Amino acid sequence: MAPTAVFVSFRLGGTDGVSVEAAKWESALATLGFRTRRLAGEILDGGRRDDAIVPELALPRGPDGNVDPPPVAVEAALEGADLVVVENLLSLPLNLPAARVVAKVIATHGRVILRHHDLPWQRAEYEHVDELPPRLEHALHVTINELSSRELGDRGITAHLVRNHFDLDPPPGNRDQTREALGLDDGDLLVLHPVRAIARKNVPGALALCAALDTRLPGHRIHYWLPGPAEDGYGPLLDDLLRGTRVGVIRAAAQPVGDAYAACDLVAFPSTWEGFGNPVIESVAHRRPLAAGDYPVMDELRGLGFEFLSASDPETLAAVLIGMRDESATLEKNLDVARRHLALELLPGRLQELFDLAGWTWP
Numbered sequence: 454m455a456p457t458a459v460f461v462s463f464r465l466g467g468t469d470g471v472s473v474e475a476a477k478w479e480s481a482l483a484t485l486g487f488r489t490r491r492l493a494g495e496i497l498d499g500g501r502r503d504d505a506i507v508p509e510l511a512l513p514r515g516p517d518g519n520v521d522p523p524p525v526a527v528e529a530a531l532e533g534a535d536l537v538v539v540e541n542l543l544s545l546p547l548n549l550p551a552a553r554v555v556a557k558v559i560a561t562h563g564r565v566i567l568r569h570h571d572l573p574w575q576r577a578e579y580e581h582v583d584e585l586p587p588r589l590e591h592a593l594h595v596t597i598n599e600l601s602s603r604e605l606g607d608r609g610i611t612a613h614l615v616r617n618h619f620d621l622d623p624p625p626g627n628r629d630q631t632r633e634a635l636g637l638d639d640g641d642l643l644v645l646h647p648v649r650a651i652a653r654k655n656v657p658g659a660l661a662l663c664a665a666l667d668t669r670l671p672g673h674r675i676h677y678w679l680p681g682p683a684e685d686g687y688g689p690l691l692d693d694l695l696r697g698t699r700v701g702v703i704r705a706a707a708q709p710v711g712d713a714y715a716a717c718d719l720v721a722f723p724s725t726w727e728g729f730g731n732p733v734i735e736s737v738a739h740r741r742p743l744a745a746g747d748y749p750v751m752d753e754l755r756g757l758g759f760e761f762l763s764a765s766d767p768e769t770l771a772a773v774l775i776g777m778r779d780e781s782a783t784l785e786k787n788l789d790v791a792r793r794h795l796a797l798e799l800l801p802g803r804l805q806e807l808f809d810l811a812g813w814t815w816p
Contacts, residue, residue, distance in 0.1 A: 456535035456815040458487045461555060462542050463512045465491045466498030468681075469649065470731050471570050474597070474617055475540045478568075481618075481800040482536075486815070492530040494551070505530035510542070510551045521550045527558045535815060537565045544569040546582040556587040564813055565592040569612070570728040572601055586610065593811055597729045598750045613807055617729045618800040621738045621791050626715030635703055635716065641674045642666070642774050645717035645741075647707065647732045648724070649681035650691045655746060658723035658764060662744060663700045665767035670775060675700045678717065680707035714739035718774055723764040724748050733761070734795055737787045742773055742780050758790040 460475050467473075479489045490503040494511025507530065509522030531537060537559050543552050544567070559565050567586055573579040586594065586605075594612040596602045605612040637643060644663050648654040660677060667675040677700050683691045695702050707713035714720070720736040723746035733754060736743040745751055745761040755761070760783050762770055772778040808814075 454816065455486050455488045457533055458482050458489045458536040458538060459492055459531055459534040460489065460538045460540060461492045461510075461531075462540040463493060463510060463548060463551070464495040464497060465493040465540070466496045466500070468497075470617075470729070471541050472497065473731065474568075474570070475538070477618060477797065477800060478538060478804070481804050484801040485805060487536070492527070494548075510548065510555070512547055519548045519550050522554050524554050524558055527554055531558065531562065534562060535564060536813075537562050539565065539567050541568070541570045543567050543586050544573075545571050545576070546573055546579050546585050549582075549584075552585060552587075556589070559592070560589060563591060564811075565589065566595055566807075567592050568595045568597075569601055569605075570597055572604065574604070575601070575726065575728075593807065595807070599753050600749055601728070613810070615800075615803050615807065616795060617731060617734070618795050618797045618803075619731075619734045619738055619791065620797045621788065621795075623711050623738050624709075626709065626711035626713065626739070628712075628715040631712040631716035635676075635678070635705065637676065637716075638674070640672070641676055641701075642670065642719070643676050643678055643703075643717045644719045644721050645678045645680075645707075645713055646721045647680060647710070647713060647735070648722075650679060650683040650687050651685045652687060653724055653726045655723045655725050656691060656694055658725075658746065659721040660694060660698045660700070662721055662723065662764055662767060662770070664698065666771055666774065667700050669767060669771040673775070676703055677701065677721075678703040678705075678707075678713070680705060680713060710735070711739065714741050717741060719744060719770060721764060722746060727751075730754075733759075734791055737784070737791050740784045740788065742770075742784070744770055757794050759787050761787075 465472050492505045494508055496504050507522045507526045513519045573582040573585055594610055595615050596612045597617050602612040602614050646659045663675050663677045720741050720743045722732055727748050743761045744764040746764050773780055
């Protein structure tokens, strides 16, 4: 019988980075012969027959926070698991009652991966929390960036690096149809900011970039496209920011995401912090120029050989947008770098290497 892996998180099946990356690991484990199922506070894609939903695992929605999930429900959902993969629920203290119960339950499981997309001390509001990640001797800690691996090592926790991987040959989007649906004219320039609206995504920086481009390109209308929802109470501030800009604003959702990349002329990504920053490599896959911020993990990506434009250099970005600077060779170079390091077809082998390192074999 195939071994079973259970993925655990606050929410799964959505378009947030943790959900997207968990789905990739599910597919990679299926390639290695696993059956997979999911346990979360929310399942956002309609769910599957063998999913388990324990609402108390979800992200808090009100000022009173969450209550302890029933341990028996968590135990039942993990029954028969040969491998438990916890995605960020034991990394960031977004729901500490849930984290405490899950940590206690998985202490009885022999093979556990704690996959850390973010860590408490990397966010100012959580840096005082010292109980996450839990120190479970039998668990493998896996990070998506070198910075987190080093920081865990400094705290006496050995961590293994498995970066996010990507489909580098995605279906092409429909540029003309999408732009028409958005009400754009041929001469309009579209800047895509493919994120949820939260503070660290730096919406003010993206709007400032668009305004700077608008000043430098008076013959073109600049439009700012923010497809993601406002979260973490950011809605009122976002409304104020969007009311205060002089460039066009588009708030339509981007489905499918390939259409958004096809329609845009530039991808803005001026984040101040990212555990990885999936839109960076998505822009590479879709061959779109990227205006990047200088968040710490961006240095690691550049260290792999990627070359990106700077979000703080509107002069160069304006030249790219009107064809005075040719980025085609850089776009192809970036795609080659991604194929060597981050191609999705490499992920099953990376996970097998992880299992071999741990001495884990499967029935």
